[in-house]
Amino acid sequence: MKTLLSLAVGLGLGTLSSTLLAEPDGRALFEQYCTVCHDRGMEYPGTARLADRWPQQPSLLDREPLEPDYVRRIVRHGLNMMPPFRPSEISARELDALARYLSTSAAQKNKIEDKEK
Amino acid sequence: MERILPPQVNGEAFRGFVAEAQKAVGRDYVYLDLEWELPAYNDEYATLPKALHQPSAAVAPANVAQVQAVVRAAGRYGIPLWPISTGKNFAYGGPAPRLAGAVVLDLKRMNRILEVNEKHAYAVVEPGVSYMDMYRHLQSIGSKLWIDPAAPGWGGMLGNLVDHGAGYTPYGDHLLMQCGMEVVLADGTIAHTAMGALPGSRTTHLYKYGLGPWADGLFTQSNFGVVTRIGIWLMPEPPGYTPFMITYEREEDLYEVTERVRPLKLNNIIPNAATTVEMLWEAAVQKQRRHYHTGKGPLPESARKKLRADLQIGVWNFYGAVYGPAPIMENNLEIIRDSLTSIPGAKIYFDDDRKGDIGWEYRRQLMRGIPNMTEYNQMNWIPNGGHMDFSPISPVTGEDAMRQYSLIRDRVNRAGFDYIGEMLVGWRDMHHIFALVYDLQDEAEKRRANQLFGELIDAAAAEGYGEYRTHLDFMDKIAGTYNWNDAAQQRQRERLKDALDPSGILGPGKMGIWPQRLRKEGV
Numbered sequence: 001m002k003t004l005l006s007l008a009v010g011l012g013l014g015t016l017s018s019t020l021l022a023e024p025d026g027r028a029l030f031e032q033y034c035t036v037c038h039d040r041g042m043e044y045p046g047t048a049r050l051a052d053r054w055p056q057q058p059s060l061l062d063r064e065p066l067e068p069d070y071v072r073r074i075v076r077h078g079l080n081m082m083p084p085f086r087p088s089e090i091s092a093r094e095l096d097a098l099a100r101y102l103s104t105s106a107a108q109k110n111k112i113e114d115k116e117k
Numbered sequence: 118m119e120r121i122l123p124p125q126v127n128g129e130a131f132r133g134f135v136a137e138a139q140k141a142v143g144r145d146y147v148y149l150d151l152e153w154e155l156p157a158y159n160d161e162y163a164t165l166p167k168a169l170h171q172p173s174a175a176v177a178p179a180n181v182a183q184v185q186a187v188v189r190a191a192g193r194y195g196i197p198l199w200p201i202s203t204g205k206n207f208a209y210g211g212p213a214p215r216l217a218g219a220v221v222l223d224l225k226r227m228n229r230i231l232e233v234n235e236k237h238a239y240a241v242v243e244p245g246v247s248y249m250d251m252y253r254h255l256q257s258i259g260s261k262l263w264i265d266p267a268a269p270g271w272g273g274m275l276g277n278l279v280d281h282g283a284g285y286t287p288y289g290d291h292l293l294m295q296c297g298m299e300v301v302l303a304d305g306t307i308a309h310t311a312m313g314a315l316p317g318s319r320t321t322h323l324y325k326y327g328l329g330p331w332a333d334g335l336f337t338q339s340n341f342g343v344v345t346r347i348g349i350w351l352m353p354e355p356p357g358y359t360p361f362m363i364t365y366e367r368e369e370d371l372y373e374v375t376e377r378v379r380p381l382k383l384n385n386i387i388p389n390a391a392t393t394v395e396m397l398w399e400a401a402v403q404k405q406r407r408h409y410h411t412g413k414g415p416l417p418e419s420a421r422k423k424l425r426a427d428l429q430i431g432v433w434n435f436y437g438a439v440y441g442p443a444p445i446m447e448n449n450l451e452i453i454r455d456s457l458t459s460i461p462g463a464k465i466y467f468d469d470d471r472k473g474d475i476g477w478e479y480r481r482q483l484m485r486g487i488p489n490m491t492e493y494n495q496m497n498w499i500p501n502g503g504h505m506d507f508s509p510i511s512p513v514t515g516e517d518a519m520r521q522y523s524l525i526r527d528r529v530n531r532a533g534f535d536y537i538g539e540m541l542v543g544w545r546d547m548h549h550i551f552a553l554v555y556d557l558q559d560e561a562e563k564r565r566a567n568q569l570f571g572e573l574i575d576a577a578a579a580e581g582y583g584e585y586r587t588h589l590d591f592m593d594k595i596a597g598t599y600n601w602n603d604a605a606q607q608r609q610r611e612r613l614k615d616a617l618d619p620s621g622i623l624g625p626g627k628m629g630i631w632p633q634r635l636r637k638e639g640v
Binding site: 052076089092 | 145156158211225405501
């Protein structure tokens with residue numbers, strides 16, 4: 001119940017009824033919490049930061065697969081300028097779904113994106 | 118990381134509270150894990166050891182009844198609570214409590230948008246609603262209402278407002294646009310303020326003051342109650358919007374710009390919270406310092422000159438906007454142009470002139486009520502950047518603007534930091550925001566930043582300037598500068614605190630207000 005409720009809350013009123021019965025959707029969570037800093041473009045602070053180390057794939061949308069455990073640690077502990085996210089924002093189960101999404105390849109992410117469109 | 122219990126609380130009392138809190142909100146929403154849950158409640162950009170503001174636990178209720186239950190349990194066990202909404206106020210301490218060992222009352226899960234009223238142009242929200250959430254919601258329902266987002270836009274609408282935050286549209290003075298409030302008091306009572314105190318009131322969110330003393334302000338920047346719901350007036354979408362930017366070449370132009378902006382603001386020719394931005398603020402949101410200078414200390418003039426050329430910016434950069442039907446915008450723009458561009462070297466830019474410019478684009482969005490995170494790029498100015506904001510209020514005069522600018526710049530540069538600042542012009546004041554950016558991996562630099570901040574407070578107070586908001590570390594010190602007539606205001610607040618919260622459980626130390634039993638904790 002914990003995850004179902006918190007996911008519904010996290011996604012806002014408009015999606016409440018449709019998400020109550022759904023499993024956490026990693027891509028939706030990424031869009032809700034991560035794209036504001038990690039979308040494509042140097043106006044996004046996370047992307048601008050990562051451009052130093054990953055100039056060819058600074059946006060997490062284009063990044064090579066990330067280890068799920070690495071994602072969990074960064075989300076809960078932050079990394080340099082990135083502050084951590086609290087369990088009231090992203091629950092443990094949502095974090096698992098988010099980590100799974102970020103562990104897919106850029107091609108797979110784009111495939112999911114196209115399918116959604 | 119080891120657990121820190123609140124002062125005057127033993128393990129038995131803490132466990133008793135935790136058990137009651139778990140019963141109230143569910144075990145899943147009482148966070149105790151020191152490895153995976155509580156680190157996110159620390160002050161991520163702390164310049165002093167994080168343990169100084171480390172909570173013992175966090176509790177996340179989902180509704181007001183659960184807030185009441187948690188507050189009552191805290192009262193029974195003497196547990197200090199630190200309420201937060203979205204917890205994104207990182208320049209001032211983020212979600213961390215002032216008092217080590219306090220339990221964070223995390224209201225993020227209370228994120229319902231309770232009402233959007235198109236006819237009367239307002240919304241009613243719970244604490245967990247961010248600017249991003251509200252913007253997305255308004256878009257999804259096809260609303261013709263604008264929000265006034267703070268920068269960056271992941272902040273909470275309620276939390277920012279009760280912390281006296283500001284934005285960049287004509288609704289930039291957030292507290293001014295507040296109307297109606299629900300508060301849980303320290304004994305668990307729910308109170309509705311002003312018109313909302315009338316059962317069945319039809320004007321709760323239309324008239325701010327009700328009858329008798331207006332109490333809403335007492336629950337802002339305070340620890341007298343937990344605000345669980347708020348009415349916020351929203352701006353109807355105007356028929357037109359024209360943002361502009363004017364660049365100025367010389368440091369001393371700040372004097373004349375400020376003198377000329379004052380009448381334009383007083384007469385509402387420029388209706389929005391217009392902003393005079395120093396060049397390094399512009400640079401920091403889109404460039405990295407090391408690409409212009411790799412040495413320590415303030416950026417040399419040669420590097421500053423190259424930045425100005427590369428970014429097509431001035432030493433000062435004024436951002437404003439006009440709104441309304443085309444004839445009104447054209448008329449006001451003519452007055453603005455006559456006044457602000459007749460300063461030698463001034464250049465005016467509009468949207469078509471600055472396509473693809475990151476600094477322009479995020480300002481254009483903010484003045485139009487579109488939240489974004491671009492300003493967070495300031496932390497990219499240096500590797501591993503963190504920041505605290507020093508925020509004195511200034512009169513809108515050239516003399517005061519120059520005095521405050523010099524006061525801060527000189528001390529900041531002497532301490533080896535860059536001056537990254539802006540002056541946001543409100544109705545009759547300027548919020549002077551200096552973003553003190555430091556390297557989170559450099560302990561010596563962090564200590565220096567903390568010391569500098571304290572020096573700035575003293576120097577500003579000596580010149581008659583006070584800050585409007587501050588980081589956890591400096592709440593006591595700044596509260597101490599508001600000490601006229603033997604600190605009569607502070608003593609009044611303490612009397613209110615003792616009357617409204619005799620157990621002293623709500624937000625101990627918030628803005629220098631301590632409950633009687635912990636008053637010695639303050640400075």
